[in-house]
Amino acid sequence: MMMPSPTTRRAALLLAAVALTGCSVLPERPYQEVQRFVLRPERPETAPPALRGPVLLVRGLRGAPGMEARGLRILRPNGVVEVEYWSEWAAPPVEATEDSLRQWLAASGLFSAVVGPGSRLRPDLVLEGELLRLHAEPAQGIARAGLSVLLLRQQRGDAGDLRIAGQFPMDGTAPLPGGARSAGQVASSEAAAAMVAALGDALGRLEAALRTTLARPG
Numbered sequence: 480m481m482m483p484s485p486t487t488r489r490a491a492l493l494l495a496a497v498a499l500t501g502c503s504v505l506p507e508r509p510y511q512e513v514q515r516f517v518l519r520p521e522r523p524e525t526a527p528p529a530l531r532g533p534v535l536l537v538r539g540l541r542g543a544p545g546m547e548a549r550g551l552r553i554l555r556p557n558g559v560v561e562v563e564y565w566s567e568w569a570a571p572p573v574e575a576t577e578d579s580l581r582q583w584l585a586a587s588g589l590f591s592a593v594v595g596p597g598s599r600l601r602p603d604l605v606l607e608g609e610l611l612r613l614h615a616e617p618a619q620g621i622a623r624a625g626l627s628v629l630l631l632r633q634q635r636g637d638a639g640d641l642r643i644a645g646q647f648p649m650d651g652t653a654p655l656p657g658g659a660r661s662a663g664q665v666a667s668s669e670a671a672a673a674m675v676a677a678l679g680d681a682l683g684r685l686e687a688a689l690r691t692t693l694a695r696p697g
C-alpha cells in the first residue's frame with residue numbers, strides 16, 4: 480500500500496481542524512451594548528461674572544490611581560472597588576471633572592473670568608487639585624465623590640511668585656435610589672446619576688469654601 484505523502488497528511492489534518500471548528504457546539508457570547516453616561520453636574524443657579532473679581536486659572540486636575548478608567552466604579556462591602564465594563568463615562572472622569580469644575584466656578588459669580596492653561600489673561604488666583612474618588616457604595620446606599628484642591632494667590636508685582644491661599648479636601652455624597660442594597664440590585668443608570676449628584680455636592684462645598692476664603696482680607 481502506498482503511504483500518503485507528508486503534504487497530503489498536512490492537508491488532511493488542516494481539513495479536519497476546519498471541520499471541527501465548524502462543528503463547534505460552544506454557544507456564542509451574546510452582544511452587550513456599552514452604556515455611556517455624561518459626568519456633568521448642573522448648578523442650581525447661575526450668577527454673572529464679577530466685574531471686578533479676580534481671574535482664576537484652573538490647571539489640569541490629576542487623578543488618583545484607577546481614576547483614569549472610564550468604567551463606573553462600585554465599592555463592595557469588603558472594600559474592593561469593582562469597575563463596570565459595560566457601563567462607562569462618555570469622557571475620562573478626571574477630564575470631565577476638570578471641565579465641570581471650570582464651568583461650575585465660572586457660573587459662581589466669584590470671578591471676573593475662569594480660564595484654563597494657555598490663556599493670555601494674567602491670573603490673580605490659581606487652582607489645582609486631584610480627583611480622589613468617584614464611586615457608588617450600594618451597601619451604604621450612597622455615591623461618593625472626593626476632591627483635594629489647592630488655591631494659590633499671585634503675589635502682587637511678581638508674575639511668577641505664588642503663595643498658598645487655601646487647601647480644601649472636599650467629599651460630596653448623594654443617595655442612591657432605593658437606599659442600601661446589594662450591588663447587583665442597583666442599575667447602572669441609578670449609580671451614574673448618584674455619582675453625578677455627588678460630584679455636584681463636592682463642587683458646591685468647594686464653592687462655599689472659596690467664597691469664605693476670598694471674603695477674607697488678602
